[in-house]
Amino acid sequence: MSLSLSRLLPLLLALALAACDDAPRFTHAEPGEALSGGQATVQRSDRNAYSLPSANLSPALRLDFAVGNSFFRNPWVIAPSTTTARDGLGPLFNTNACQNCHVRDGRGHPPEPGDVNAVGMLVRLSIPDQPYLAKVIERLGVVPEPVYGTQLQDMAIPGVAPEGKVRVSYTRETVSFKDGHQVELRKPALQITQLGYGVMHPDTRFSARVAPPMIGLGLLEAIPEADLLANEDPDDRNRDGIRGRANRVWDDAQGKTVIGRFGWKAGQPNVNQQNVHAFAGDMGLTSTLLPNDDCTPAQTGCLAAPNGDGADGEKEVSDNILRLVTFYTRNLAVPARRDVGSPQVLAGKNLFYQAGCQGCHTPQFTTAADATEPALANQVIRPYSDLLLHDMGPGLADERTEFAANGQDWRTPPLWGIGLSETVSGHSQFLHDGRARNLLEAVLWHGGEAEAARNFVLTFNAEQRAALLAFLNSL
Numbered sequence: 001m002s003l004s005l006s007r008l009l010p011l012l013l014a015l016a017l018a019a020c021d022d023a024p025r026f027t028h029a030e031p032g033e034a035l036s037g038g039q040a041t042v043q044r045s046d047r048n049a050y051s052l053p054s055a056n057l058s059p060a061l062r063l064d065f066a067v068g069n070s071f072f073r074n075p076w077v078i079a080p081s082t083t084t085a086r087d088g089l090g091p092l093f094n095t096n097a098c099q100n101c102h103v104r105d106g107r108g109h110p111p112e113p114g115d116v117n118a119v120g121m122l123v124r125l126s127i128p129d130q131p132y133l134a135k136v137i138e139r140l141g142v143v144p145e146p147v148y149g150t151q152l153q154d155m156a157i158p159g160v161a162p163e164g165k166v167r168v169s170y171t172r173e174t175v176s177f178k179d180g181h182q183v184e185l186r187k188p189a190l191q192i193t194q195l196g197y198g199v200m201h202p203d204t205r206f207s208a209r210v211a212p213p214m215i216g217l218g219l220l221e222a223i224p225e226a227d228l229l230a231n232e233d234p235d236d237r238n239r240d241g242i243r244g245r246a247n248r249v250w251d252d253a254q255g256k257t258v259i260g261r262f263g264w265k266a267g268q269p270n271v272n273q274q275n276v277h278a279f280a281g282d283m284g285l286t287s288t289l290l291p292n293d294d295c296t297p298a299q300t301g302c303l304a305a306p307n308g309d310g311a312d313g314e315k316e317v318s319d320n321i322l323r324l325v326t327f328y329t330r331n332l333a334v335p336a337r338r339d340v341g342s343p344q345v346l347a348g349k350n351l352f353y354q355a356g357c358q359g360c361h362t363p364q365f366t367t368a369a370d371a372t373e374p375a376l377a378n379q380v381i382r383p384y385s386d387l388l389l390h391d392m393g394p395g396l397a398d399e400r401t402e403f404a405a406n407g408q409d410w411r412t413p414p415l416w417g418i419g420l421s422e423t424v425s426g427h428s429q430f431l432h433d434g435r436a437r438n439l440l441e442a443v444l445w446h447g448g449e450a451e452a453a454r455n456f457v458l459t460f461n462a463e464q465r466a467a468l469l470a471f472l473n474s475l
Contacts, residue, residue, distance in 0.1 A: 264413075
């Protein structure tokens with residue numbers, strides 16, 4: 001009797017789900033579904049799958065892409081140097097080349113035991129917001145730590161002390177599925193040691209962040225603002241438990257507050273500014289938008305160090321170099337999906353929708369007709385992200401605000417290309433701090449607005465878990 005009942009339970013569960021949810025049912029791949037980046041999609045699934053230009057980019061523009069790639073890939077050097085196009089590194093920095101963190105334009109990872117530095121992961125710093133610093137918060141999104149600023153930099157040029165060293169340790173906890181299957185999750189704890197400039201503020205907030213993959217950034221930038229804002233629901237008017245909202249951030253070039261799209265908390269408004277801040281914070285490189293080295297008043301050695309600015313006032317990252325790097329990063333193509341019509345992938349897609357994952361991971365948008373890059377205009381894209389902030393619960397919280405994002409908010413990361421992450425980056429560590437060692441662990445860390453979806457997934461049997469992962473790995 002018990003055996004018969006156990007055989008009936010999956011069927012009864014399926015019938016119950018069918019009766020109580022209105023999720024679509026997929027029996028075939030949708031037209032064009034494999035082309036995640038529209039006509040810009042590339043047919044590549046090897047270790048270089050993230051490093052190709054938009055498929056519809058003209059031959060003439062592919063030269064700009066290649067030159068931008070060279071500045072993204074090659075190391076910068078200390079000034080003064082005969083290599084004037086690439087000098088000015090530091091004085092404080094996290095790495096000397098963009099590609100060091102975004103290996104093959106992919107995903108970074110937390111430092112492993114024995115690593116000399118934390119390349120691939122950085123640590124953001126701030127202290128709690130103060131009303132009298134409203135203007136600072138309006139422009140920076142945070143109140144910087146008084147001595148160390150907004151980012152811990154663990155390397156420096158000779159004669160300047162690095163800010164500190166970053167290590168990560170983990171505690172373990174076990175999560176059980178309804179069928180008894182257990183998954184061990186690891187929760188990170190940061191260790192900041194060897195502080196170069198004295199003690200930090202006692203109420204410093206830390207946020208560890210791995211480098212995200214670089215694909216499809218220009219397409220995300222090209223989604224009309226109105227389409228993103230249409231998915232906002234801060235008051236949960238539709239009562240689905242999901243309260244997405246756009247971050248509101250400072251645009252350096254426009255000198256005003258706009259919506260944020262990029263970064264783990266959507267703290268940057270566009271690709272160019274994302275690059276400018278990465279050059280400044282990660283490599284200590286000046287540009288027209290950020291013309292000063294990232295040194296605080298307490299860091300006298302940093303302030304006194306030579307820089308790579310030109311005699312005519314040209315900054316270390318010239319306007320032309322920035323243009324080329326931005327063009328490159330806008331046009332890194334999204335690879336095509338694999339096996340979109342396989343029965344297992346379709347079964348996983350149905351489960352993804354039944355769990356409600358599409359409530360944040362919005363499958364599809366159409367890019368604007370007036371996109372900055374014509375090759376990225378009028379494209380039907382499938383990023384599986386709404387680019388909005390969501391409360392992900394205390395388990396993932398960093399307790400660090402950033403503009404309108406609170407300490408439990410995170411931007412929905414795009415899922416396109418995620419199935420190739422290990423192939424490209426050589427590891428399968430996910431989430432903002434790389435704590436999840438595979439996609440299933442990443443799902444099980446979801447809380448807050450995503451807790452109902454997580455709990456639904458915990459009812460899955462082995463076959464259903466395999467199907468969900470097959471779908472995610474097809475993206």
